[in-house]
Amino acid sequence: MTLIATEKTDARRTAVQSAGENPASATSPADSPSAAALNAGTGTVVPPAPSAPPSQPAPALKQAPAVTAQIPKPAPSEPEPSGAARTQAAPPPAFYTKDLSVFYGEKQAIKQVSMAFPDRQVVALIGPSGCGKSTFLRSLNRMNDLIPGASIEGEIWIGGHNICDPKTDVVRLRQKIGMVWQRPNPFHKSIYENVAFGPRYHGVKSKAALDELVEECLRKTALWDEVKDRLHQSGLALSGGQQQRLCIARSIAVKPDILLMDEPASALDPVSTAKVEELTAELKRDYTIVIVTHNMHQAARVSDKTAFFFLGDLVEYDETNKIFTNPSRKSTDDYISGRFG
Numbered sequence: 001m002t003l004i005a006t007e008k009t010d011a012r013r014t015a016v017q018s019a020g021e022n023p024a025s026a027t028s029p030a031d032s033p034s035a036a037a038l039n040a041g042t043g044t045v046v047p048p049a050p051s052a053p054p055s056q057p058a059p060a061l062k063q064a065p066a067v068t069a070q071i072p073k074p075a076p077s078e079p080e081p082s083g084a085a086r087t088q089a090a091p092p093p094a095f096y097t098k099d100l101s102v103f104y105g106e107k108q109a110i111k112q113v114s115m116a117f118p119d120r121q122v123v124a125l126i127g128p129s130g131c132g133k134s135t136f137l138r139s140l141n142r143m144n145d146l147i148p149g150a151s152i153e154g155e156i157w158i159g160g161h162n163i164c165d166p167k168t169d170v171v172r173l174r175q176k177i178g179m180v181w182q183r184p185n186p187f188h189k190s191i192y193e194n195v196a197f198g199p200r201y202h203g204v205k206s207k208a209a210l211d212e213l214v215e216e217c218l219r220k221t222a223l224w225d226e227v228k229d230r231l232h233q234s235g236l237a238l239s240g241g242q243q244q245r246l247c248i249a250r251s252i253a254v255k256p257d258i259l260l261m262d263e264p265a266s267a268l269d270p271v272s273t274a275k276v277e278e279l280t281a282e283l284k285r286d287y288t289i290v291i292v293t294h295n296m297h298q299a300a301r302v303s304d305k306t307a308f309f310f311l312g313d314l315v316e317y318d319e320t321n322k323i324f325t326n327p328s329r330k331s332t333d334d335y336i337s338g339r340f341g
């Protein structure tokens, strides 16, 4: 994967204030084709590759452990870390950050976070409101560039490239690192066109190839059986849960390597939430996933590793089971036990 473009832009601590790009577009992307293109990427389309073989059997959802039980208290003298926590992971990470900081003007929202994301695993980001989860997530595909006054320092390494490098082709980057937002945001287009838009933008012209791709993505998101007879109806006519799965189908249609999901189920009913969780567990066969959630049980069910953020610091990052049964830091314990946040 090459992500280095030839044009020179200052990505380091640069505020990008392009016309039509505003904070709202970063938190609630517009549904226009141009915004879609931005998110879908404009690099050369990667021909649909055969699905990678599953790295392990279909994962069963874990039972959410009781988050308050049997949590030993850390020694009183144990210091709280101020920044980076554990970053070691095996197998080798799909990508990692090194001393990543994000600023809004002079305000530092993320403080020198170093974190490795294991290939084809799910990492959950948890922490109280305002601690920087969305900011960190958006920085991973440089969506914070779209926020006036936002800037980043540090490194994000993917496929041998530091994507904070000014030469990074951010549009191509956003093709390889897809984003699913809190509120479903289908385009004002048909179900079929929502999924076909990205691949067509990248140059897939053949109707047969697009048909095949649309079906593949809708099957992967468990939507095919529900919509196969109304593919040309508006995506907006679907239920909220179906719309969110359509948005996930749209994200994977451009063959990303990584999926970033910011509270993808928080606006959904319990049944739709369960479907998105099952889908997340299925998708990790093919994608590395980072998911922000306020739902501790959801984090426990869907993720392999969990990172606890507080006031812009990565306080603790470990196996999910460890975080929810035996966290190392008192503030993690307090948060997952509902004592604050």
Ligand SMILES: Nc1ncnc2c1ncn2[C@@H]1O[C@H](COP(=O)(O)OP(=O)(O)OP(=O)(O)O)[C@@H](O)[C@H]1O
Pocket (backbone or CB within 6 Å): 023, 104, 109, 127, 128, 129, 130, 131, 132, 133, 134, 135, 136, 147
């Ligand atoms: N566009 C922005 N401009 C200025 N400050 C911002 C902007 N977006 C976020 N912030 C600030 O950065 C900090 C982190 O915000 P962020 O949205 O990343 O938190 P969060 O953990 O995702 O919160 P929540 O759980 O409520 O979604 C907060 O103090 C917030 O006010």
Ligand SMILES: [Mg+2]
Pocket (backbone or CB within 6 Å): 133, 134, 135
């Ligand atoms: Mg957020």
